Amino acid sequence: MTFNIDLNSSYIENKINDLEKLTDEDRPYTRLVFSEKFYEARSWLSEQFNLLGLSITTDEAGNLIGLLKSKKDTNKVVIVGSHIDTVPSGGRYDGTAGVISGLCLIKHIKENNIELPFNLAIYDYLGEELNEWGTSCIGSRGIAGALNEDILSRQNSSGQILKEEINKIGGNAKLLNKPLPVIKNILACLELHIEQGKILEDRKIDIGIVKSIPSISRFKVTVTGQAGHSGTILMNQRADALVTASEIITFVNKLALKISKNSNQHFVSTIGKIDVHPNSAAIIPGLVEMTIDLRATSQNSRQEFINTLEQKISSINENNDCKIKMKDIAFAPFVEMDKELIALFKKSSDSLGFSSNIMNSGAGHDTAQLSRVAPAAMIFIPCKDGLSHCPEEYAEVSDIAKGTEVLYNMIENLANLSLT
């Protein structure tokens, strides 16, 4: 059944326009998980599921699900979807593009009375973005059984406990100590997402087919010096924690640059969060806390980075009045997407005449969590200037429509495979 790009583009555009209005007014586009605007967006999404005639549930991990039941008596399910939460002042397409393309896909299937031999579910995975509870991908981790009591008991700055928030939105945190039963019925988890980088745009490629998602590590670095009067303590008498921290910041950047140049792998490291204490113009900084974010597709490169950084830290500690400590606070392993689904995505994209590129993802995604327990794969569509996690984030609706057509073709291919 032909997929009308123009018609579907206008549907996608309308839905993006609807959802972008559900933002904290003073800082577009902000829809943090469990916030008032997030709840409003969930009601909007339930309404969309309703309009498509889907049956609506929330699973134990708080994922909102719209289900298109097959006429065949089967529990087998293909899942599409992404997330509708955002980072603070994030964009209108990260996550949203995948959820809306899922709506569009189901609309196309319903309008054309296409019968599928499996159930088709659209998921809004709960809280994909890193949040105040220090975890990302709450819903997809929940499906994979990767939310432990330590994570579930965490509190945010207002004292809200993660597991209570999951229960409030319709989940059941008590049942999250193991993978959810649905995993045994999943035929495929498919996600469409904006690339959040520049490769597709620069090379004018329609579809990125993801082959792997890098490991993500976060380390907390604490530099302890001595606070003091900025006028009276002479330069040679100081233990300025911020000066020592700046050495680490520069070192991390240069080291990551060197490793990424020497390996052909995706390798990036960032220090994007730093707290200076007491953070006052007339006081020498006595304490600095910062977070290193490290993403790598190669375990060797990751280890080389950690070893070299640890050596640097011990040499600073030996020769400096400031003392540095580094602590591992989060880790998500490197994962590869399902090879058969990658090949099928390539076949779908080729058959529709789209150019495609098999590539590594730079960012983490729900699909990384899902791939631990089910066949999973994802595609990227281009986004303008590679910008993401900022209000300027932009993707052409026609590109989302192309990606949706690839998803539809995948569904057809999977249907043919299940019938044979």
Ligand SMILES: [Zn+2]
């Ligand atoms: Zn995302």
